[in-house]
Amino acid sequence: MTILITGANGFIAAHCIALLLRNGLSVRATVRSSQKATSTRAALAAYLSCTSTSTSNSPDGAAAAGAVDLSLLELVVVPDPTDVAQIRPAVAGCSAILHLASAFTYDAAPGEFEEKLLLPALKGTTAICEAAAMEQGVGKVVIMSSFAAVYDAAKGLQPGTVYTEGDWSPMTYEEGRDAQMVPAAYRASKVIAERAAWDYIRDHKVSYQLVTLCPGMVFGKMIHPIESLAQLNASNQIVWEVLKGENGIPPTRAPVWIDVEDLAMASLKALTVDLPTHQRFLVTQGSYCTQEIADIVRKALPEKQDRIAVGEPGKRIHETHYSCDSSKVQQVLGVKFKTLEESIVPLARQLYAME
Numbered sequence: 112m113t114i115l116i117t118g119a120n121g122f123i124a125a126h127c128i129a130l131l132l133r134n135g136l137s138v139r140a141t142v143r144s145s146q147k148a149t150s151t152r153a154a155l156a157a158y159l160s161c162t163s164t165s166t167s168n169s170p171d172g173a174a175a176a177g178a179v180d181l182s183l184l185e186l187v188v189v190p191d192p193t194d195v196a197q198i199r200p201a202v203a204g205c206s207a208i209l210h211l212a213s214a215f216t217y218d219a220a221p222g223e224f225e226e227k228l229l230l231p232a233l234k235g236t237t238a239i240c241e242a243a244a245m246e247q248g249v250g251k252v253v254i255m256s257s258f259a260a261v262y263d264a265a266k267g268l269q270p271g272t273v274y275t276e277g278d279w280s281p282m283t284y285e286e287g288r289d290a291q292m293v294p295a296a297y298r299a300s301k302v303i304a305e306r307a308a309w310d311y312i313r314d315h316k317v318s319y320q321l322v323t324l325c326p327g328m329v330f331g332k333m334i335h336p337i338e339s340l341a342q343l344n345a346s347n348q349i350v351w352e353v354l355k356g357e358n359g360i361p362p363t364r365a366p367v368w369i370d371v372e373d374l375a376m377a378s379l380k381a382l383t384v385d386l387p388t389h390q391r392f393l394v395t396q397g398s399y400c401t402q403e404i405a406d407i408v409r410k411a412l413p414e415k416q417d418r419i420a421v422g423e424p425g426k427r428i429h430e431t432h433y434s435c436d437s438s439k440v441q442q443v444l445g446v447k448f449k450t451l452e453e454s455i456v457p458l459a460r461q462l463y464a465m466e
């Protein structure tokens with residue numbers, strides 16, 4: 112089968128592509144420029160040539176072994192993946208789609224949220240649903256939504272509340288457009304985009320299954336093309352804020368997380384496992400806080416102890432806020448989760464080396 116992945120040069124997408132290739136699947140992957148195609152192929156080739164293929168999350172319990180065939184990877188330039196006319200040729204001939212291309216950035220000011228966040232998310236998801244419906248061979252459409260589409264940020268920390276796949280953020284397009292702060296606009300972009308996908312399959316007869324994945328903050332080592340820390344993706348930026356040690360222990364926001372390789376495995380399983388019907392999966396390992404990140408890295412990298420703020424070692428905020436029930440993704444897709452330490456320490460080494 113050939114799988115289409117949108118937004119191939121992104122943090123999460125690169126891990127998804129690498130995992131699919133390691134499992135012998137053909138991947139067609141979209142980027143918005145030919146330069147990004149070149150840098151993405153180079154980054155993936157470098158990563159795949161120098162890493163062993165074993166992973167605790169290997170499908171069917173067995174790691175794919177041996178060299179990865181990079182001829183299985185086709186990179187295509189789609190300047191505007193929110194335009195159905197542009198994305199449709201990329202969809203042609205694919206049996207499944209993993210849609211990741213969407214703006215996850217806090218680099219937008221009030222007044223710009225519609226153009227920079229809401230419309231790309233909404234139009235991109237709708238274009239994928241439409242293009243997939245036009246191509247009979249597409250059997251699965253997996254949309255990377257977010258925990259942002261699940262929880263109600265307006266309700267605050269809600270200790271004792273356990274979120275599941277049945278929960279939906281009540282945020283509207285208008286609330287995102289008129290928000291005062293960019294994180295609220297980003298959260299709205301995710302919920303309106305995921306709702307659009309569910310609305311699409313409700314209102315149209317489609318021959319594919321829809322699967323939406325709702326991950327918490329995604330952390331982990333980066334294998335996508337990135338030239339400097341100035342280009343750090345939004346979620347790993349949270350870790351770097353702790354590690355660079357300039358502002359003490361920063362406050363924890365959106366305190367649930369997942370490792371990027373585990374999310375890639377959930378994506379692979381969502382694309383390939385037979386499911387009885389359309390599905391929504393919450394994909395979070397558990398809670399984290401910035402103090403915990405500081406404690407982990409101070410212990411694992413003693414040479415950085417003078418750099419990272421001490422804060423209040425051992426203090427955790429987990430009991431003070433909501434949590435998530437991710438048992439469905441573990442049971443149905445068989446995904447195992449790394450610990451925060453297993454995810455953060457390799458990332459910390461990489462971030463300091465990049466600096």
Ligand code: NDP
Nearest residue numbers: 118121122123143211212213214231255257328329344346
């Ligand atoms: P990255 O910023 O690393 O990658 C984003 C990708 O989307 C890039 O390929 C980028 O292409 C593309 N993109 C950005 N803006 C647009 C736009 N306006 N139109 C079309 N494509 C665009 O992000 P992540 O890998 O972290 O995120 C990937 C997906 O996962 C997103 O949908 C995000 O919302 C979702 N997600 C991420 C989480 C996280 O913690 N990282 C958590 C939950 C969900 P280009 O380089 O050309 O801009």
